[in-house]
Structures are given as C-alpha cells and as structure tokens.
Amino acid sequence: MAGGDLGLRLSERRVQDDQSENTHDAIPNGALNEDPDTQAGVARIEAVSRTWDNPSLIIAYLTLFLIANVTSLELQVTSLMTPYATSAFQQHSLVSTVTVVQGVVSAVIKPPMGKIADVFGRLESFTISILLYTIGYIQQAASTNVETFASAQIFWAAGFNGFQILQQIFVADTTDLSNRALFSTLFDVPFLWMVWAGPELSTNILDSTTWRWGYGIWAIIMPICFIPLAGSLWWSQQRAKERGQAIPSALRGQSKFQVLENLWIDLDVFGLLLLAAAVSLILLPLTLAPSAEGKWRNPSMIAMLVTGILFLIVFPFWETSTKLAPRAFFPPNLFRNRTIILGTLIAFFYFMAFYMSVFPYFYSYLLIVQNKSITTAGNITRVFSLSSTVSSIVVSLLIKFTGHYKYYVTVGSCIYLLGMGIMFRYRNEDASTATLVGTQIAIGVGGGFLNVPVQLGVQASASHQQVAAATTVWLTLLEVGGAVGSAISGAIWSTYVPRKLQQYLPAETVANATIIFGDITMSSDYITYPHGSPTRIAINRAYQETMRLLLIGALIAATPIVPLTLFLKNYKLREMKQPVEGRVIGSAERRTGQNGGFWQRWSRRQETSI
Template identity: 25%
Template sequence: MIIASLCMTSLLTAIEGTVTATALPTITHELDSKELYVWFVNAIFLSSAVIQPLFGQLADVFGRRWPSIFSVAVFALGSGIAGGSNSNGMLIAGRTLQGIGLGGVNMLIDIIVCDLVPQRKRGAIMGIIFAIFATGSSLGPFIGGVLVDHSSWRWVFYLGLPVSGLALLLLVLFLQVRFDKETTVMNKLKRLDYIGNAILVSSMISILIALTYGGTLRPWSSWRTILPLILGLLGICAFHSYEVTGWQQEPVMPPRLFKNRTSAIAFVLVFLHGMILYWITYFLPVYFQSVLLSNPTRSGIQFLPTTIVVIPFAIVAGGLITATGRYKPLCIIGFSLQALGVGLFTTLDIASSTTKWAIFQIVAAAGIGLVTTAILPAVQVELPESDVAASTATWGFLRSLGSIWGISIPAAIFNNRFEQLSTQISDSNARDMLRNGVAYEKSSSAFINSFSESTRIEIILTYQGALQRVWQIAVVFACVGFIAAWGMRESKLKRSLDTDFGMKTKEKP
C-alpha cells in the first residue's frame, strides 16, 4: 500500500509535468502573456529544482511522512491558484507553488523507495512507479489538448485538485515509516543549511533570467543578459565553495557525493537526460501545431508515440538492473538512441508522413526509457546508505535543473533562429506579429491559418527552419551523454538494506 500511495502521488507529478505542453500557446494567447509565457513553464521547474536539496535535508531531519504530505498539500494550493488566475502574475505564483510541491513529491518518492528496497531490487520497483508516471505523462499532452479544445485551459490546473486529494488520503493512511522523534524541533531546524540553500536559489534565478530573455527581448551581448548570467555562475561557484568549507556541519549538497567517478558522471547524465526529455516534450508539439497545423487535441495524440514507448523501455530497464545488476550498458545504449532520435527530428518538415515522425519518436523514446531507471542506481552504487536522502535530493535537483535548461535553451535557440529566418515572410504585418520572441506563443494552426496561402507557407517554412536548428543542438547534448556514460565504473549493487528509516513494524509483545 505504501508503493500504491507513491504510484498515485507519482501520477500527480506526471500529469502536471506535461499537461501544459499542448495548452501553453492557448493560455499565453488568452492572457496576452507575450514573453512572459516562458515563466508559466520555468516557474514550476525552477521552484521544483531549487527546493529539492532542502527537501532532502527535511527528509533526514523530520522523516519522510510529513514532508511528503506537506508537498502534496502545497501542490494542491498552487493548482487552485493557477486555475483561478486572471493575470500573468497570479498564474506564475500558482505555478511556483505547484513547483515547490512537485519538487518535494518527486524526490521523496525516490527516497522512500530507497528506504524500503535494497539497491539490487530498486530497479524493478522504480520501473513500476515509473510506469504510472509515464502513463500520466503520456496522457498529459492529450488531456491538455482536450481541455483547451472542449472546456477551458483553467481545467489544465484544476485537474491537480482531485488527484492531490486522493494522493493525500493514501499517504495519510499508509505512509507509516520510521524517523527519530526524540530531538526537539529547534535542534532539528538548526541542522538545515540555510545559507547554502539561499545561495543556490538566488544563483538559479539569476541564470534563468539570463537564459529566458537572452537573444529574444535582449541581445546576448547586452549587459542585462551578461550580468545575471555571470552573477548566477559565480553564485554556483560560491555555493560549492561554501559547501566544501565545512562551516555547515550538514551541507545541503555534501561534496562527498561527487568524489567517486561513477556518481559524478551519473549526476552529469541525469542533468542531460532531464534536458533532452523536456527538450522533446515541449518542442515536438510546436512542430505538430505550427508545421503540420494540428489543433491542440490532435498534437497531443501525435505526441503519444514518445510518451507511450517510454513506459515499456523503462520497465524493461528496471527489470534488467534487478536481474543482472548492470546499469552502464543501459545508459550507453539509451543515450545513443536519444542522439539518433533527435538527429532524425532534424529531417522533419511540412511533407513528413505519419510513419516518419512516429518512428522517429519511438527511437528517441526508447533511449529515454532505458536511461530513466538506470541513473539513480549508478548515482548510489558507490555511496553509503546514509547518503540516500542527500544523493537522491541532488539527483532530483540536477534532473529538474536539466528540465529547466531543456526548455530555456531550445526556447532561446528557437526564437533566435526564427528571428533570423523571419525575413522570408513577405507580409510585413505577419512578420512583425511573430518577432520579439512571440513565435512560440503564436505556434497554433488557428493563428497560421488566418493568413493567405502564400503567407501561410512562408510562416510554416520559418517555423520548420527554426525547429531544425533546435534539434541540431539537441544532438550535441545527447552525444555528450553517450560519451560520458562510457566513463562510469560498473560496481556491484547491494543486495541488503541498512537504513535508520524504513517501514514501521509492530512491536512483539
């Protein structure tokens, strides 16, 4: 029942992670968001990323149960605020709260599994939970499209309320796990790394501001782009320097996690994996809606090959890890398929057949699935069980950080390339409407079909060219992952469990 409650909670995170992929252009149009649209996505991923290291510490200090319940409750609050939004600021605030909840949920699910199951068997359990997660992810774009076409975009967010309610009920009833209750609350709070968390959060916000506006509203050469980027990168360096000094007895991201080669490389791989996953998730629908001129519902259906195929490959990978204890070959094969898949996406155009884009998606999705359940075992194989929470929190942070870059980087590439190619649009009015970083917002069949046939073809070709550049850059990151995976050692996964946390058991009389 604990695993069942985690599966339902995973479903909550999965649907919300992808449900906006097909609905985002409609939402940004109705709220007249202009360049703010990117924050509807970035807010949830930024807050999700930066909060995970803190939740890792909270899980060690307060146990796993109450942080999990708190996370789902915060997500539900954010869903209600986002659904009832009547302004961009309110929607961004709601999405930020959703992100805080999702960050805690995503990371705590993995920590609890690590508490209950030895390393060698975790792959199979992770595969089961991911199957539920992937089902929700596959339904997300389709549900988002249907809600936009037949109801209201607000239900994209209200959908999180009933799912949150059921997840909360299951967690309250069944998530009965051990933790140390003897220490006072004040002593527990003193263990948290406040300075480290503050530096990390501010640095990430600064970097994301630069990535979001660089090349669109502001040139990359502008001081308003360069300054926050430099400050953010210096902040990251300051964060790691502070963690190494030893001033904080329990650092939020202990340096020891990176001291063995396999864990360090696995952390790089999880970042790249999160990046490529969301790179595909948020830009394939743009191809369907702006080049093939599909409506949101149809684009959600066209995206199903990606999300459906991920499920069986993730389950198979988890089973193989449990059966063989090997994770390195799965990472190597997975990243090679990702590189091949996104490379094939560069050939997609206005004349591409259903068979072509479906098969290309299957190739990339197979690679994503194989890597999904193989990275966490690689992170933890050479670390002690006492580092489960810290390593899982760092893994979750880097996965979410990759998701942020997987949306911000292709968005910047897309907008830059679209701006360069927009000169081929002969209608000056149409050209002006698509400039200054609003091409993503306008990537809908309804908007493009409002122009004459000749202008419509020019707009489609501009979208097509911009997307080709997006996929070309994605190939580079996938290849980096493929090369890095070869550097891991293949250590033996533990068959026993040694943890201070775990399932509560009744005391014998």
Template identity: 25%
Template sequence: MSEIPAAADHAVAVRPKDLRFWLMLLSLCMALFLSALEFTGVATALPTIAADLHGEGFVWVGSAYALASSAILPMTGALAQTFGRRHSFLASIALFTIGSAICGAAKNMGMLIGARTIQGLGGGGIMSLTTIIIGDMVPLHERGLYAGVCFGFTWSLGAAIGAVVGGSLANIGQWRWLFYLNLPLCGLSGGLAVVLLNLPTPPGTWRNKLSQMDWIGNFLVIAATCSITIALTFGGINFPWSSVHILAPLVIGLVGLIFFIVYDAIWAQYPLVPFSILANRTSFSGQNFITPMTMVAIIYYLPVYFQACKDADPISSAVRSFGFALVGPASIVGGVSVKILKRYRPQLWIAWALQIIGSGLLTTLKVDTSTAATVGFCLLYGAGAGIIYSVAIFPVQAPLPVTQTAHPLAFYSFMRVFAGVWGVTIGGAILQNGLLHRLPEEFLNQFPGGVAIAYSVIPQIRDLPQPLKHEVQIAFAESLSVVWKVLVGLSGLGLVSSWLMRGLPLHTVTDKEWDPSKEVSQS
C-alpha cells in the same frame, strides 16, 4: 574504486513485500502521476493559454515551475532527514494543491506564473521525496524495477494522459480545468499518504531541527538557479546575449553555484550536498542532467511543431506525441535488466545511442514529414530516455553507503529538474531567435510584441492566407530543427560522460534508521 561499506550497524535485511508495502508504493505513484499529468498538460495547452491571457512571458509558465522545483530540491534531502519523510511529503502535496487552485483562477500571465511557482515547489518535493522513500523501502540491487514502475511507467502514463487532457481542454477553451482537476486528485493522494505512509519521524524539537538546516547553502543555490534562469529566459529575446542584462545574471548564477559547492564542501556543518557525492566521478555523473534537459525540450516543443507546421489542434498534437509512451515500458526493461545482470553501464551506453539516433532523426522534420515517421522517431528517443530514466540512479548510489540516501537522491532529483529549466529556456531561446530571423516580415509586423506574440498565436496559423501560411510553417520547422540539433549534441555529451563512470557492486540492504516497518515517533 572499491565499494564503500554498507555501514553494517545501520543495515537491515530485505523483508518480504507485504500488502502495506504495495499500498505505500501506490500512494507514491499517485502523487508522481499528478506531477507528470500537469507537466505535459501545460506544455500541450501552452499556446492556447498564452493567447487567452495575452501574455508574452509564455516561457515562464514552464520555467517558473521548473525553477521553483529545482530551487527547493536540494533542501528536500535535509527536510526529509531532519523533519521526516512523511511530513515533508504531505507538505509537498499541500503546496501542489494550493498552486493548482491559484493557476485555475489566474486572471493574467503574472498570476499564472506566480501560481506555477507555488506548484513547482510542491512538484519538486513530490519528485524528491518519492525517490527518497523508495530508497528507504527497497535496496539498491532491486530498486531498478520499482524505479521503472514508479518513475518510468507512472510518469510516462501521466505524461501521455496529461498531454491528451491538456490538449482536449485547450481545444474547447477550458484550459483552467487542467488545474482544477488536480484538486480532487490531490485530496485522494494526500489522504492515501496520511493513512499509508507510516514512516519514522526523527526526534527533537522544531527549533533544534531548524538549526540543522543549511540555510546559507539553500540561499546560495536558490539565488544561483534563479539568476541563471533569468539570463536564459531573456537572452536573445528581450536583450542581446552580449548585453550586460544577460551576462551579469548568468555569470553571477554560475559563480554562485561554484561557491555553493565550495561552501558545502568546506564550511557547512550540515551540507545540502555531502562532499562524498561531488568528489566521486561515478556519483557525480553528467547523465543525470542531460537526459532530462533533452526530454523536457522535446516534450515542450514537439507540440509546437505539430500545431505550427501540421495544422494540428492541441488534442491532435498530444495524440501524435504518443511515441513518448515507450518511456514507461523501456524504463521497466532497464530496471529489470539491472536486477538480473547486476550491471548498469551497458544499458546506459545502448540507451544513449538510441537517444542520439532518435533526436538526430527529429532534425529531419519538415512541414510535409509524415506523422508515422515522426512517431517512429519519438519511439526511438523514448526507448533510450526510458532506459536512462530508470538506470541512471545506480551510478549515483552504488559508490555510497546505505546511510547516505536522502541527500544524494535529493541532489539527483535537483540535477534532473534543474536540467528541465535549461531544456525549456534554451529550447525557447533557440526557437524564438530562429523565428526572429526566419518569419516573414509581413507576419512579424502584425504583432507589436514581436516573436513572443507570434508564438502565442500559433492556433491562428491555419487561417493565414497562402503563401504566407507556408512561409510561416517553414520558419517554424527550420527553427525547431536547430533545437533538435542541439539536443543531438547534448546526447552525445551524455554518452561520453557515461564512459567515465565505474561499474560497482549494488547494495543488498537498506538503512534501518528509515525502515518503514518501524513505529512512527511522536516527537
């Protein structure tokens, strides 16, 4: 396939990077940092939170956030295109702030899950709008470096600090401050955005803009993602996988996604996902789904290994997960390599190999595996995931004209976040089902809620008498090994999918319609 023309009448040459450019990038990085900080902080503190709130629906604390994020993401492209990047970005920060405040004040698991849903709407918007705005600021052939800094380095730094902060606060019983700390940071990020993001706003009345939204498409994708997540969350735990309670929402959700694609391709006047993305094998690459799925699963369930099998407290488990910090430097290396070589496929092939090896080594984790070995395994996986994180954006946009930025990048973000839903829920389902069959009956009988409550008392495992304690730890290690094995298979599938994409030239211009140097419209 030859490169799609860059639509010369809409193209603008690259301008020098002035102070305003770097300040705009700073405001975007700060908002993304908050999202990453929250994500890993909650994952690390989750056992303590579940025990404190006496909740059996612990999986929903992560899934609700990921579900809300994925449901809103396809809409963010249309919101950015219709209402402008600036207003949409500020609304996302506002939602994240409100959700954080309610999370901190949560009195029960239901309230926390509801607040995490609001937080997820804001977090999804932050991720998507950051990607779109950087796409407006930087041409594709340079974008790897900035994507590596903003998404790879900033995200991994926030994730690493979030894990330590979450673990520290959980360790002293103050997990609520994990959410309250967001409030001043959100205020600072929002203030910077108000001052610095002087971005173009499309003209037109609100009524006209609302009429340009694909409401039917939005309803279909939200309903479908919710239905699938419900099935994945309750399958094998509350109901057998063969139960109609699981099969019905799963089938309805999958059919709904297919109908959404067909509707947007044939009938939608303002489609959420333009057909040019779905019809192109390079743009519609499975690797944008698989890496986030495996990475989120590891982020959520590696702390479980440390806390259940190694007697680690939340802060210690966060420190032992620092191998993932290599995601940041690796993403920058990946982005720079694309800028220099003008190619993206070889980097993806190498990255997938590293990810397969790293996740494969995780399958060998036992109760007595050394911390040094575990950190080394995480370093290998993190190197591969980091490269993919910054390089995967190129096959998405290389076949498309520069005028198609918002919708493809919103869909790109949707694929990543929806993958997180699958990562959390599939990992949780495998873990819970494994524990159901491996935990000693003596241990299970102590908790009327079964395995879900057993998971919520992970901080108490260290106080169990022997040999019960060792048996429980072995059950966790063996159940988690199944999770890691599934991730190896998924990574192999990602490698295969990368063989199908084509190597294409990269755009050297941006779309003048969204040039950040333009004056802001007051319409």
C-alpha cells in the same frame, strides 16, 4: 542451497574483496560503510524499516501509486486550464511567465526538500509537500488577478516537486538496489493511460463549470488520497517506538537558541540558500533572456547569470568545509565520487538535448512545416513520453534479473544519439508520419534506457544518509540542463526564424514576416498560403532550416553522453551490501536478523529461478 543464502555469502565475500582492493574509492565503499553522522530523519525511517510489516508497505505503495495516477491526470488537466485562467485576467501572454516560475521553483525546491526529509523525517516532509500543494491549488482557484495566480505557482511547484523527489527517496528507503529501478518507474506508469483521459476531463469541467474547479478539485482530492500513506508511516513509527527502536527528534537542545542553532547546522541552511540562489540566478536569465527586450544585451540578465555562476563556484567550497558546514547537504566525499559526477553530467546533457529537439519547438514544426493537424501533432509529440515510459519499465526488469545497470546506460545513450541523428536526417517536409513517429520512438527508447539506470547508479554510490542529497542534486542538474537547452533553442528560434522569413518571403508578403512569426495560426495556415505558393515555400524553408540548427545543437549536446557512460562504475548490484537499514523489498535477508516474510520469500524465488 537457498538462493538467498548463496546471494548473502557472495555479497559478503564481494564486499570484503572490494574494500581490500579499492579502499581509496569513496563509493561503493561509502555505501558499504555505516555513516556515523546519520541525521534524525534518516534514523527515524531506519527504525521504522526494522519493524515494517507487509500490510504497511503494501498500503504505502498502493497509496503512492494512487497519488501518481492523480498527479498524472492533474497535470493533463491543469496544463489545459492555464490559458483559460490567464485569459480570464486579460493576460494570456503571461502563460510563459507562469511556466518560468514553475520551472525555477521546480529546480530550487528539490535540495531543501531532500534535506528536510533527512532532518525531520519522511512522514513530516511528505506532509509539508501535500500542504504546500493544497495551498497552491486553493490560491489558484481563488485568485482574482494574474499576480496572485502566478504567485500560487510557487506553492504548487514546491509541493508537487517536493512530493516527486520524496517518492524517489521513499523507494530508496524501502527497496534493494536490484529492485529499485523497477519501483522508481512505478510512478511513471499511470502516464500510459492518464494522458488520454486529461483532455476529456478538461472538456467536461469547462462545459459544466469554470476553469477554477479545474484547479480546486485537486485541493480536495490530494489530501484525501494522502491519508492512507500518512497513516501507514505514522502507525509504523508508533510500532517502532513500542518495540524499543529509537525515534530521534530534530528539535534538540536545552534552549530555543540551541534548537535553532542545531537546526541551522542540521539543515545546512546557508548551503541550501547558496545553491538555491545559484540555481535561480542561472535559470531566470536562461529562461527569460530569449523573450526579454534586448535579450542578452540586457545588463540585468548578465548580472544575474554572473552572480549565479559565482554562487555555484562558492557552493562546493562551503560544502567541503567541516567547520562551516559540519552537516553538509552534499557531503565532501560525494564531490569526489566518479559515478555521481558523471551521472549528473549525463542528466544535464540528456535534458539539454531533449529541450533542443523534442521540446518545445518540435510541435510547432509539425504544425507549420509538416502541415499536421493539432491532434496528430500532439500525438506525435506524446510518442516520446509513451516509448520512454515503456522502455524504462523494460530496463528496470532487465536490471532486476541481471543485477547490472551500466550496460543499459551505454546502450541507451547510443540509441538516444541515434534517434537524434535520425530526427535530423528526416527533418524535411516530405517525411511521412510513420517516419516522424519512428524518430520519437527511438529517442524515447534511448531516454528510457538512459534515465532510470543513471539515477540508480547515482543512488548506489551513496550511503543511506547521503542518498537523498545525491538524488536531489541529480534531479536539480537535470532541470538545469533542460533550462540551458530551452534557453539555447529559444534564442535560435527567435533569432533565425524572423531573419530567414525576411530573407525568403516574396515581396508581396515580406511585410507580414513579424505577424507570421508571432502567430502560429498564420504560419500554419495552408489555406491562405497553400502548398507550392512562394510564401508557403519561404515559410517552410525558414522553419525547416531553423529546426536543422536546433537539431545540430541537440546532436552536439547528446554526443558527450556516450563516452561519459563508459566511465561509470560497473556495480554488481546483487553483490553490494544494501545501504539501507532494516527490511527492504527484494532483500535476500531481513537486517533485523529474522527470516521469512513475503518480500524475502518472493526475492528468493526470483533468485532461484534465474
């Protein structure tokens, strides 16, 4: 019996069993049932999917992989250009402001971009992202003051993060559940080699021209790289039309007013504004308060946070009202889905713990307490990203060949928590470089095994119409968790380090406590304050004890992840009906009813070999 036929029969039998035994559980039933309210953008990609051919899919994925290489290199280069850009305007201290703007926009842009993809289509939303991305870099390269440079981050962050979420949505459109984790990880792979190329390219740019070209070149490169993907999607859409597939338009209505009214409903504009306002008003005080004058005693910070929380509370009431939000961005049944709720909580705590341990102060700790060079400290902090990327590839392969995801989430959460514990244990200044690297490997492996399968579980819980909403909300909560962790770590660092320096520094240097805290070159200066000197002992003790508090917070944040993973629904990915219409990579059959094709033959060979 052919592997594909056997898989299909088992899938159909399992679906019938699941539906008869568990009809009240929204998902996977939600993923198994057709959605009667499929929006125009989703209908477009489903029409295209029914007529996909191998060259179109291959071109699309090769282009996305090429763009992943470009964006990985671009991030390495521009992160090193920002200090030079702000310094050119005599405003180097505003580097943190630029980072805050990027962070807030990165979190806010994901939900509307996912909704645009559902309403207008994948090609249209990809094009919007590239356009915003290009405008952002043109504005950064041409900026004449720091205000213009900072405002350009809005366009760049919207374009960049919009494109990242669209990559994941496109993977969900074109792969079955067993292969989705593997293809989702594909776009992280370029980091393994681009991380080393970025500093070299940055040096060459600064040596041969100005920092402006460090931004301007991407406004040329990205649109050119996007052309094959746009061509593939456009050509496939035209072919679908020729074969009689319906390609609906979001611009429907007999008058301009009706068109605008339908768009208002289809885009769930008020719901998206409510969510964007809530996330922005929560993230801004969380990221700004640690460095603001008066900190949390500042009434504007409290007002923003309270208003943001109120908006966040109102959001689910709006979304669950069929009268107010007939085309809700986050459909009511997703609010009741166990795996989606648990998955978003896991993402929140995962990033919260990360931003209280590995980033942003571990690098400073390595320079000050461990007396590592800039290169060594940078390489140690990169170990997390390297190990998490490699482990995400490994777990994606395991998911593909086993058809399960939940076990790896639980294993990953345990390794992640263990890594945090080891990092806490070896935070002392006499820890070896190998030990420090080992802690980052453990946390990275845990993160890789945790992050990718959780996203897959959330996507598996949603229908094709709802997968964009589920993915974007998951990624948004990930960002919010990072902002909360960053705010807590910033508050601890800025409160306890100065206090402990005042407490421990000897009388001859206690007057320099503020300078030592404010200037990392001073606190890490082992020539002025050598090993064994009273001042060095005091500095290291202050930073080491503060790092201990941060890691206690990280352990507390990481602990709930383990029990949360136990309550995820244990989907058997091979036995679930795929929530995507048309031809997908790895599917045992073509949903158009035709047999054969490269992806189908490849999938059957894999199933037969297991």
